[in-house]
Amino acid sequence: MSAQVSSARRRPRPEPGDEACDLVHLDPVRVARVRERQIRPAHAVILAETFRLLGDPTRVKLLDALAAEELCVCDLATLVGGSVSAVSHQLRSLRALRLVRTRRDGRMVYYSLDDAHIVSLLHQGRRHVEEVGQAPAGGRRRGGRG
Amino acid sequence: MSAQVSSARRRPRPEPGDEACDLVHLDPVRVARVRERQIRPAHAVILAETFRLLGDPTRVKLLDALAAEELCVCDLATLVGGSVSAVSHQLRSLRALRLVRTRRDGRMVYYSLDDAHIVSLLHQGRRHVEEVGQAPAGGRRRGGRG
DNA sequence: AGGATACTTGAGCGCTCATTCAAATGTCCG
């Protein structure tokens, strides 16, 4: 672990024949090692897409509320403190990604969760936030367990 | 479970004295029940903020790469396939939220992960994506293992 | 000191996205 780990880290001048791309100064050993375990680009996109859905306070509240039980749009709107229209729009996105499903009962439409993975992710995140209980930007603490 | 669970669900006409807000048709029992378990709005914002950071392919790749080992900016740029500047901007966001930390070694700046919770979330998500291996929008399958 | 390297930063731009408002759809009741 100390013989030839870094090929660029201590190199005074990069040789001209080295550059295969814009970057002539990278560490090929390290890069190759990471590449083996690296997530596939397509998967990164899908994963980001999934996390992006959770990256909005309204949707977080929506999914969190639905984790308790199924709810109609107007109850959801009340619970998350938004307009019925706004909530409906968000539910549409959630439904498009199959995160929630609907059930009609007369005029009412009841929403419920449809993806156990998301619920797991959400709850894990919620647990973390409630543990630290700090604002993330500027004032966040690591290991704020006590 | 069938006595008086729903006050609005089967009510023909809402009485005029009922409306305390814009919504005159909600189910107070259900709403109250969910409210007890509901995430606090401030926590929802923090949680969304956290997930939002993970809601970008470049940042997902960045964090995923750093989960393997510490890396300098130019290696990261190579691994995620972006410009050094773009990567540096993203790392700035990540650093602001204390998701990554830096270590200087001469001219190089090495980044590494600084939040175990995020890593856990990321890996959990990655595992899920690699299990289903399907695009989320339009063609997603649940339990698409076979 | 001077030049090269590794990274950061600020401005600007195009794009996405969450919300609002207004209108439409579908359902129940008389």
Next chain:
DNA sequence: CGGACATTTGAATGAGCGCTCAAGTATCCT
């Protein structure tokens, strides 16, 4: 059928974001 209700949808608007480009900072080597 006609009115009230629950929800959906489309257009418009405004804010935020990620990228590029160009300059700036910090470090190393001679």
